[in-house]
Amino acid sequence: MTAKDVLTSEQIKANLKVMPAWRYGLGALRTVLKCDSSASALALFSTVGALAQEANHHPDIDWRYDTLFITLTSHDVGSVVSARDAALARSISAEAENVGATPRPDLLRTVEIAIDTDNEEVIAETWRAALGYKKQNDGSLTDPFGRGPAIWFQRTxxxxxxxxxxDVTVPFSESAPILDALEETGAGLDHDAAPRFVVATDSQGNRLCICTEEGRDVDGSPEASA
Incomplete structure (x- = not known):
C-alpha cells in the first residue's frame, strides 16, 4: 500500500462524523468498547481478529475484563491514519453494535513522558537502552510492542x-470534564495553548499536560507542551 492511502485531517474528520464511537489522537483512530461480560468481550475480540485477518490490517487491542481498548494506525505508511483504518473501524463498530457493546470514548487516555533537556542526543540512548524502545524519526522513543508510554525530549x-x-492525550470532546476535575483538586491550569494542551500543576509543583488532537499535525507528532 502506498502513501496515497493516507487520510488528510479533513478526511479523518469526515470519517469520524459517521463513526461516533471513534476518536482521533496521536496518529491513530481509537475507541473503547464495553461488553456485558468478560466472555462477550473475548468473543468480540475474536471477531475483530477475524475482520483484521480478512482485511490484512491489524489493530492493537488491549483486553481488560469486559472492555476492549482498540487502536488503529497504519505503520507501513508512517504510523498515520489510512483508508484501511477507517474501513476496519466501521466494520468493528458494526460488529460491536450487533453484540450490544457500548462505546466508551470517555475512557480514552494515551500517556507520553516528556523530558526537558537542552541536548537530547546525550541522554536519548540511555533511555532507549534501558527500556528496549525504538527511536522514531522525530527523536521520540516508543515501545515496539505498544505496552509502555512513549518518551519524547522537549528541547529547551x-x-x-x-x-x-x-502528556495525557484525550479526545477533545472528552477534555472538559477532565479539566473540571483537575480544577476541583486544586491544580493550577494554564490554558495559554488550549485546546492543543492545557498545563496542570499540582500543589507541589509537579506538571502534566492534558493534550487533545485539536491543533496537532495529522501525524500526531509531539509538540512542545510545557
Missing amino acids: TTPNPNRFHL
Whole structure:
C-alpha cells in the first residue's frame, strides 16, 4: 500500500462524523468498547481478529475484563491514519453494535513522558537502552510492542527544575470534564495553548499536560507542551 492511502485531517474528520464511537489522537483512530461480560468481550475480540485477518490490517487491542481498548494506525505508511483504518473501524463498530457493546470514548487516555533537556542526543540512548524502545524519526522513543508510554525530549535552553512531566492525550470532546476535575483538586491550569494542551500543576509543583488532537499535525507528532 502506498502513501496515497493516507487520510488528510479533513478526511479523518469526515470519517469520524459517521463513526461516533471513534476518536482521533496521536496518529491513530481509537475507541473503547464495553461488553456485558468478560466472555462477550473475548468473543468480540475474536471477531475483530477475524475482520483484521480478512482485511490484512491489524489493530492493537488491549483486553481488560469486559472492555476492549482498540487502536488503529497504519505503520507501513508512517504510523498515520489510512483508508484501511477507517474501513476496519466501521466494520468493528458494526460488529460491536450487533453484540450490544457500548462505546466508551470517555475512557480514552494515551500517556507520553516528556523530558526537558537542552541536548537530547546525550541522554536519548540511555533511555532507549534501558527500556528496549525504538527511536522514531522525530527523536521520540516508543515501545515496539505498544505496552509502555512513549518518551519524547522537549528541547529547551532553560529546563524546568522538575524535568519530567506527563502528556495525557484525550479526545477533545472528552477534555472538559477532565479539566473540571483537575480544577476541583486544586491544580493550577494554564490554558495559554488550549485546546492543543492545557498545563496542570499540582500543589507541589509537579506538571502534566492534558493534550487533545485539536491543533496537532495529522501525524500526531509531539509538540512542545510545557
